[in-house]
Amino acid sequence: MTTGLWIVLDHVAALLSVAAWFAAGVTLALRRTRLAPAVLVAAVLVTLLRVGTVAMLAGRGWWFVQEKVLLGLPMLGAAAAGAVLLAGPRLLAARRGRGTGWSVSGVVSVFTAAYAALAGLVVTFLVGYPLTLSTALITISLVCAGALLTMRVVAPAAEETAGGGIPLVLGGRLISRRRFLGWSGGAAALTAAGAGTGLSFLPAEAVTVGGGAGRSSRAAVSVADLRGPGSPAPGGTVRRHVLTAKKATVRLASGGEIDAWTYNGEVPGPAISAIQGDLIEVRLRNDDIEGGVTLHWHGYDVPCGEDGVPGLTQLAVRPGEEFVHRFRADQVGTYWYHTHHASHVGVHRGLYGTLVVTPRHGQRADGPAAAEQLDLTLPVHTFDGTVVIPGRDGRTEHPAPPGTTVRLRLINTDSNPHRIVLAGTPFRVAAVDGRDLNQPDEVRDVGLRLPAGGRQDLVFRMPGTPVALVVDDDRDGGLRLRPHGDGPGEAGVGDTSALPELDLLRYGAPAARPFGARDADRHFTLVLDRGLAVVDGRPAYAQTVNGRGHPAIPDQLVAEGDIVRFTVVNRSLETHPWHLHGHPVLVLSRDGTPSTGSPLWLDTFDVRPGETWEVAFRATNPGIWMNHCHNLPHAEQGMMLRLRYDSVTTPFGGAHGESPGHGH
Ligand code: C2O
Ligand code: CU
DSSP states (O other): OOHHHHHHHHHHHHHHHHHHHHHHHHHHHTTOTTHHHHHHHHHHHHHHHHHHHHHHHHHHOGGGTHHIIIIIHHHHHHHHHHHHHHHHHHHHHHHTTSSOSOOHHHHHHHHHHHHHHHHHHHHHHHTOSSOOHHHHHHHHHHHHHHHHHHHHHHHHHHHHHTTTTSOHHHHHHHHHHHHHHHHHHHHHHHHHHHHHHHHHTSOOOSEEOTTSOSOOSSOOEEGGGOOOOSSOOTTOOEEEEEEEEEEEEEEOTTSOEEEEEEETTBSSOOOEEEETTOEEEEEEEESSOTTOBOOEEETOOOOGGGSOOBTTTBOOBOTTOEEEEEEEOOSOEEEEEEOOSSHHHHHHHTOEEEEEEEOTTSOBTTBOOOOOSEEEEEEEEEETTEEEOSOTTOOOEEEOOTTOEEEEEEEEOSSSOEEEEEESSOBEEEEETTEEOSSOOOBOSOEEEEOTTOEEEEEEEOOSSOEEEEETTEEEEEEEEETTTTOOOOOOOOOOTTSOBOOGGGOSOOOOOSOOGGGOSEEEEEEEEEEEEEETTEEEEEEEETTBOTTSSOEEEEOTTOEEEEEEEEOSSSOEEEEETTOOEEEEEETTEEOOSSOOEESEEEEOTTOEEEEEEEOOSOSEEEEEESSHHHHHTTOEEEEEETTEEOSOTTGGGOBTTBOO
């Protein structure tokens, strides 16, 4: 069973235990002598079941259970034991016909167990990992306060009905002892809650060093000075583009019209291509996108000053302003660009385009294969709920004579993953995130998972029959290649939804890797979840990293040359496509199982619910880099942080109150 499923199961068990303990409390309070013992037993059993689900989750990783093991379960266990001891004997007696089973201590203790169960669940959903002393103190005091309040409600009821069998004197003594308990308990709960709240206001660490040194002797350099070269490599040319951001009404291939935000009035923006070694020079202008725009080169390891992150590597380009990017097209492969300002809105509305760099002598890195005869760049994007592929030219059918070599460059420009099936031909996944795989096997009848922001290049030789590219198992949409022109003749795509997913961690041939987990100079753990956190100064039900939201997540500090390892854990029930700027990461393992196929270098990897990924990279590109979830609304809701080289500073941080990735 997957960890994600165990997480769900544990939530269900936790919810059941809350329901069962409350039901036990209510039936007992209502003196349902027959029902109450049964419900109490059920509550105890569900509580034991939770011990089981938590134990299973613990086996998957401490991150999944820390708050449950250290706080939730002990608290519930203690309260449940108290409830059984205090309510049990009288209930047993009642079954034998002696009394009603009811007692103040019984009712209060059973309700306290219910509060403890509820508190544990709330802590899991609002706080998660890591548990802090402050959270523990506040939670325990709230449960105690709940118990005291319940006593205040139940005890007078005891007084009123005390005439029935219980001596008044005894009742009176009990009440006064309770009053004493109430005062001292209330004071203790208040003190603990106060201490907890106070602790939560302690300033957070601004930086984590991941086990490495905290400062360097290198001279400081500003990101503003980390710019690209002014000339191409020998033999290369300069590729000049002017991209003007503006609002425009755009007609979609599907027929509809959208009010888009565009580069040059087109969606996607102009396709930028280059040959390895060329210099790419793009002048970004802004006509009328009020909040501002930038250009971020997704997956392309440009010098940091070209990275296009407002408030970090530059200022956002406001209407009437411009910014010129220059960088060498040294990396071959499929990439894309998009605005990094208010990106959760801007990219969605159309501020993106493709970037493709091909080898200089028609040579691919893995051998002397000539460039493919049909080379299509296919950004997949959703407008108004409709998946649009490809974009601008609107063509979803292409002629491809049999024998043609074809490369389909898929780019996911959405915030959610897409499932891709290439029906009608065997093919190879030649490259992922722009980087060639080592000896990719020929596959067919498989589904490919394309993470948000990710790219995959599919290569094949055109057969004599039609080929269909199916997105999200929608057999009628997607793209068709026809061997004999544009004539009719359906590709006859079957149901693709049951095809197994290709696991890229076991695909292709292994090859020497430059480093492994043991070589890491620094190690950072990122636990992804939802929870209560401050995002940009406002409390929110945020998307969190280690319990915090942007910009309160500590910067990760690295030094040039370090090998840096990330452990990325997803405690939540949503997928998080993790994306580090400026560096590809080498996948080491997923859920503890090492990657055994071709070395896999990614810039965006999907961390699904319950998954744990280990990746590493070498810090060879000085700068301050965004490290975030590429589900852009998640990033907006707090799930982003910075990876900072120890010698690099920024003059743009906080300027104009800007925040990387989103606006106001
Ligand atoms: Cu494609 Cu920071 O993003
Ligand atoms: Cu996310």
